[in-house]
Amino acid sequence: VLRVAVVGATGAVGREVCRLLDERVPEVGALVPFASAASAGRDLAAEWGLRTPTAPVGAVDGDAIAGADVAVLCAGIGVSLALGDDLAASGCLVVDNSSAFRMRDDVPLVVPEVNPEAIATRPASGIVANPNCSTIQLVRVLDPLRRAAGLEAVDVATYQAASGGGLRGLAEVQAATADLLAGGDGGGGRGGRFGQPLALNLVPQIGALDGDGMAHEEHKLRREPRKILALPELRVTATAVRVPVLHCHSEAVTLRLGRPVPREGLEAVLAATSGLCVHRSSDRPPFPMPRFVARCDDGRARVHVGRVRVDAEDPRTVQCWIVADNLWVGAALNATGILAHAVGRGWLG
Ligand SMILES: NC(=O)c1ccc[n+]([C@@H]2O[C@H](COP(=O)([O-])OP(=O)(O)OC[C@H]3O[C@@H](n4cnc5c(N)ncnc54)[C@H](OP(=O)(O)O)[C@@H]3O)[C@@H](O)[C@H]2O)c1
Numbered sequence: 001v002l003r004v005a006v007v008g009a010t011g012a013v014g015r016e017v018c019r020l021l022d023e024r025v026p027e028v029g030a031l032v033p034f035a036s037a038a039s040a041g042r043d044l045a046a047e048w049g050l051r052t053p054t055a056p057v058g059a060v061d062g063d064a065i066a067g068a069d070v071a072v073l074c075a076g077i078g079v080s081l082a083l084g085d086d087l088a089a090s091g092c093l094v095v096d097n098s099s100a101f102r103m104r105d106d107v108p109l110v111v112p113e114v115n116p117e118a119i120a121t122r123p124a125s126g127i128v129a130n131p132n133c134s135t136i137q138l139v140r141v142l143d144p145l146r147r148a149a150g151l152e153a154v155d156v157a158t159y160q161a162a163s164g165g166g167l168r169g170l171a172e173v174q175a176a177t178a179d180l181l182a183g184g185d186g187g188g189g190r191g192g193r194f195g196q197p198l199a200l201n202l203v204p205q206i207g208a209l210d211g212d213g214m215a216h217e218e219h220k221l222r223r224e225p226r227k228i229l230a231l232p233e234l235r236v237t238a239t240a241v242r243v244p245v246l247h248c249h250s251e252a253v254t255l256r257l258g259r260p261v262p263r264e265g266l267e268a269v270l271a272a273t274s275g276l277c278v279h280r281s282s283d284r285p286p287f288p289m290p291r292f293v294a295r296c297d298d299g300r301a302r303v304h305v306g307r308v309r310v311d312a313e314d315p316r317t318v319q320c321w322i323v324a325d326n327l328w329v330g331a332a333l334n335a336t337g338i339l340a341h342a343v344g345r346g347w348l349g
Contacts, residue, residue, distance in 0.1 A: 001029030002348055004339070005068035005092075007060060007083070008075030009033030009044060013097055014169045017072050024051040024334055026036050027343045031059045032068055033333040039269070054090060068088040069348050070336050073097060077148035088126025093342055095128050095335050102129040102224060109227050111136050113275050114143045114339035118228075119338070123348040128338050133159050133330025134240065134249055135224040136219070140303040140329070141322050142255065143229060144191040144273040150258020152316075154233040160245045161290060162198060162204060164233045164326050169193040186284055194242050204243040215240055248290035249330060253278065260315035279306030299335060302326040 004021055008014040010033070016071045021028045032042055038060040045054035054240050058064055059194075061323045062083050065071050071087050073080045073096045080100035101107040108118035108126040119128060131139070138156060145151060162173040172192050176199035186199040207216025221238035243250075261269070263281070271278040277299075279287050288304030303324045312318035324330060338343030342348055 002070070003030045003032055003068045005032045005034060005065045005071040007034045007065060007071055007073045007079060008097075009057060010039045010042065011074055012062045012138070012163050012170065012327055013074040013331040015044075015048070015333055016325060017074060018044060018054075018325045019048060020026065020328075020332050022052045025343070027348075028052055028101055031055070031090050031286070032065075034058070034060045034065060060273060062086055066092050066194050068092055070095065070339055070342070072339070074165075074331070074335075076173055084127055087124075091125070092256040093122070093128070093347065094126055095130065095338050097130045097331055098127075099132065099220060100132065101125075101127050102220075103227065104129075109186075109224060110338055111139055111228055111334060112341055114139050115228050115230070116341060119341060119345075122342070122345070128342075130223045130331060130334050130338065131228060132217070132220040133326040134160060134221055134251065135228070136330050136334055137249065137303050137322050137324035138221070138253065139225050139228050140273075140276065140324075141270065141305050141320065142225065143187075144269050144276075145255070145257065145318070145324070146229065146231070146268075148269045149261045151229075151234065152258060153256040155227065155237045155254045157239045157241065157252045158206075159216075159241055159245070159290075160217075160222070161243065161245040161247050161249055161326055162194075162247065163244070163247050165193045167238075169198075170246060172304075173198045174246070179243065198242055198244050200244055202244075204239065206240040206242055207212060225290060245290045246342055246345060247294040247325060247327065248323055249326045250290055252319070253319065253322060254319050256314075257318060258314045260310070261318075263310050266318060267312070270308070275302055277302045278306045278308075279304065281308070287321050290323055292321050294325055300328040303329055 040059045044058040077098040080098040098184045176187035187197040217240035220237040223235045287306035293299045306323040
């Protein structure tokens with residue numbers, strides 16, 4: 001029986017990881033959830049209707065987690081740094097959702113639909129990293145296009161939902177929006193989870209700014225696609241913006257291909273790619289929108305792309321609009337996909 005520890009199980013990502021493992025990975029015989037001491041004792045099977053035998057939530061404890069075959073870490077970078085290497089050394093396969101290990105040379109950074117070859121064998125480090133949520137939906141679209149026509153440069157502006165800031169971020173924007181609409185100050189000048197008030201607002205900074213003015217999220221969007229696509233010279237520029245949408249990140253992308261392909265050809269390449277949903281120019285509306293993508297499981301499980309267009313003055317420059325559920329495509333589904341890959345390869349005994 002495969003025992004899977006979910007660390008940070010009570011959070012926005014952890015909850016979806018538990019649900020997806022329960023529903024979609026039959027080899028999982030036991031779920032062992034961990035969170036902060038404040039959540040200890042919660043019965044998640046009863047709360048969420050899980051069928052897999054599930055232990056009561058335990059306070060994070062490295063020795064207890066090490067008893068699992070796999071640990072899916074979704075409790076933030078601090079917990080991942082504190083536990084990741086020791087868990088891996090004890091023989092537990094670590095699938096990490098934070099940015100703690102993503103750029104380490106001995107840790108594969110994996111999107112199962114894009115670079116499964118990076119985990120053709122179990123990594124010696126015992127750790128597999130899940131990319132940033134905005135990176136995952138971006139490379140899911142870039143990969144088929146670069147295979148068809150080559151890829152020289154990418155410029156992306158993100159429109160990232162509040163649930164990217166976890167359950168606290170989500171609750172904060174819901175309460176502040178209600179307060180604003182009721183005539184209050186909507187959180188006023190207080191920054192909260194997003195640094196600045198997000199209700200009915202846009203915040204063009206996600207993560208700390210470096211000395212050159214680039215935000216941490218923008219660094220991730222630059223570095224991670226290069227590693228996943230194995231294109232170390234790929235030019236990526238990014239502007240990351242937090243928007244008062246509850247779920248699903250959106251991205252406006254401009255890319256430069258190696259050779260020109262007409263719009264219909266690009267749409268056909270994307271439509272033939274597993275897990276993508278193409279909104280063609282003939283569809284009404286010809287683009288996906290975050291509120292509707294999150295409405296059903298089928299929508300949550302796919303990367304949606306529309307507004308595909310070719311620059312009239314430079315036929316190698318292509319623009320599109322990408323929407324995906326940050327908690328599913330951008331985190332939980334990717335992590336469970338890595339786990340399913342490990343099961344399929346027989347890494348877990
Ligand atoms: N949200 C997204 O869209 C997204 C996408 C990709 C990756 N990620 C990454 O996934 C991780 C989790 O994000 P989230 O959005 O799910 O956050 P979240 O909703 O705030 O949940 C955090 C979880 O971690 C637990 N936790 C926090 N600090 C802890 C500590 N010191 N010791 C033990 N448990 C602790 C919390 O337990 P309590 O409930 O007991 O407080 C909760 O279960 C982060 O690394 C994040 O960067 C998030």
